[in-house]
Amino acid sequence: MSTSYFVVPVATHNTLVEKAFAHRGFNQKECQAAAQFSAYASWHGIRTHNAIKAIHLDHLFGSEVGGCRPNATIEKKNTRFSACEVWDANFKLGQATAYEAMDAAVALAEKYGVGMVSVDNAFHYLWGGGYVMDVAKKGYIAYTNCTAAVTEVVPHGGKYPTLGTNPHSWGFPTMDAVGFPIVVDWATSVIAMGRVQQFQRENKPLPPKSAVDADGQETTDANRVKALLPFGAHKGYGLSLINELVAAFIGGSLPTIRCRPDPTLENEKQAPCFFFQVIHPEALSTGVFAKGRSQKENIKAVIGDILGHGNEKCLLPGQMEADAARLSEANGGLLFTEAEMTAFAEMASESNVGPWNLGDFKKIEV
C-alpha cells in the first residue's frame, strides 16, 4: 500500500519555520537552528519530531508559558575541569542550545579525546538522535541524554509515573563502513504516549507490558492506560533512572514537578537538563588492527561479521533514517502527508507568512 506525500523543498520549509519562530519572538540564530533541525529530522523520516511538533512544544511548554525564553543567553559556568563545560541555558530554545553544546563538546574532544557539556534550565531539544547523527557525520562518536518534560513512566515495580520517557542517543561515525552513521536512539518506555492515543483511535490493544491502569496494573486496553512502562523491565528502568541521576548531579528538578508550572512550588526548579558527550575516535584507538586494517576497515569488518552468517536482513540502527534521507534526496525535498501539510498551512496562517497552498507542491506516491 503506497502513501501520498507532498514534496517540500528544504528552503521553503525553512523559510516557513524560521518565520513561525520569529513570530513567537525568537532571534535569527534561534529561528535558523529551529528550521535547520526540523528539516534534518524530516529529511531523515522522523515524523514524530518535526517542525509541527516543535511549534506544538513551544505552545504547550515553551515561550507561551515561560518554559522557553526567546533570545535567552546561555551562561557558561566556571569549572576547574578542562574537558567539561557546564551551562545554564536560561531556558533557551533547545535546538539552538543543543547545536552549540555539541560544537563545544567536539572542540573539547579534539583536544582531550573526550568532551562533555552539561546543561541546566534547558528546553526540549526534540530528537536527540539528530544531534548525535549530525556529530557522527562529522567523524565523532556522540552521546546525549535528557530528562523529559513530564513524567509518564512508572518505575519497575511501581504504580505511579515519576519518570519521563527519558531517551538516550548514541551516534557512531560508520559512514565509510556502512554508508551512514549508526544511531542508537530511543525512549526508555516501550511506547510513547502518542502511540497510546493512536491505539485508542484505532481501537487496538497495546503491546504487552507497555502500560498500566490507574491501579498500577498492566493493561493492554488503550482506554484504561494511565501511565507507561519502561522497556525491558528493570533494565529500561535503570536506563531511565540514569537520565534523572545525571540531571540531579547537574542541578535538575524533581521529575514530577518538571514543566508543570505551579506558583506554589516556591524555589523549586522545573526544567529539563541535557547531557552531551563527544569522543574522538582516535582517542580510543590502539592503532593495531588485525590484518593491517585501518580503524575504519576494522569497523567495516566487525559489522560485516555481525550482519553475516544468515543475518543479512538485519537492520542497523540508523538504517531506516538513512533510507529516508535517500528518498528525500531522490525527490528533492522533505516528504509530508496531507495532514502534516494542513498543519503547515495553519502554521503559515498563524505566523502571518504568505500562502501555503497544497496545490503548489509536487505530490508523490511512496
Added chain:
Amino acid sequence: MSTSYFVVPVATHNTLVEKAFAHRGFNQKECQAAAQFSAYASWHGIRTHNAIKAIHLDHLFGSEVGGCRPNATIEKKNTRFSACEVWDANFKLGQATAYEAMDAAVALAEKYGVGMVSVDNAFHYLWGGGYVMDVAKKGYIAYTNCTAAVTEVVPHGGKYPTLGTNPHSWGFPTMDAVGFPIVVDWATSVIAMGRVQQFQRENKPLPPKSAVDADGQETTDANRVKALLPFGAHKGYGLSLINELVAAFIGGSLPTIRCRPDPTLENEKQAPCFFFQVIHPEALSTGVFAKGRSQKENIKAVIGDILGHGNEKCLLPGQMEADAARLSEANGGLLFTEAEMTAFAEMASESNVGPWNLGDFKKIEV
C-alpha cells in the same frame, strides 16, 4: 523457604583464591586482584561471578589455552589526547587490568572532569558492576562495557548469534542519598546461557522472546535453544552493538572468532576489549540546586520523588547488592552454598592448598 549457607571469612577466601591463581602462574598482584574482586562480588551476593567462575574462565579461555597470560605487562600506547589512555593489556588477568584502568580513569577525571581508558587484548573481567560500584563508593560516576568472549546472541531480526551478551555497567555515588551506590548493570540478552541450562535441568519453559532455535525461530523450549535474543528487541540489540562498535574502534576482533582459538585465522585478533569511563560529579554541577540544596541533597530529593507517590516498594538498581553486603557484614563473612563450598574444596585440592573442610565453617540459614 530458607537456604543454608556456609560463612567464609574474607581472609580465608582470599588466601585460597590467591593460592589458586598463584598455582596457575599469576604474580602476587594479579592473585591479590583476583581474590579481592571475587570477595567483593560474593560480599555483594553476586553468585554468578565469584572465584569459582573466575577459575572456570581461566580454565576455559585463560591461562590454560593462552587467552590470559600470567604476569603480562600492560603496554600504554601513546596518545595525543590528554583525558584518555589507550592500553594493550597483552592478555593480562582482567581483574588486575580493570582495577588499574579504573584507577587511571579516576586520576584523569580528577584533572579533566572525565577520564577514559580503552583496553585492547583484554581477558574477561568477570562482573563490570563490581568495578563501577567500587569507583562509585569512592565518589565518582563510573561506566564500563566490554565485549563478551563468545557470541551467543542473535541480532534483532537475525538468526545466527554474532553478538555477545555484551554488558553495560553504570555506577553513581549515591551513598549519602540512599545508603549505597546505584549500580545499573546487566547483560544485553534477556537471559544468560547459564539460565537456559537451568531451565533445561528443571524442565521449565523460558521467558518469551528470550531465545531462538536452530532456524532462528523464537522458542521457549530450553532443549531447542541454539542462541539468545537481546532484551527489548531493537533497543537491546542497539546496546549490544555499542560494545562491538567501541571495541572495533579500539582495535577489537571480529565477534564470531573471539576467544575461539583457531590457528587457521592467521593475523586475526581474538580478544575482548574493555572500555572504562569515570566522571567527576563536580564536573557536571552548575552549583545551583533548588531550595539551596547541596548536590547530594538534590540527588536525594530527586530519588525521593521517583520512589514516592506509591512507588515506595520499587527497588533501586544496586539495592539487592547492598542488602547482600549487609547480610555478609552481619554474618562476618562471605556466604556460599554447599555446592559452592564443594567447588572451593576442589579448588583447594587442585591448587595444593591445605584442607577446606566444610565442617570448619559456621553455617547459617537465610
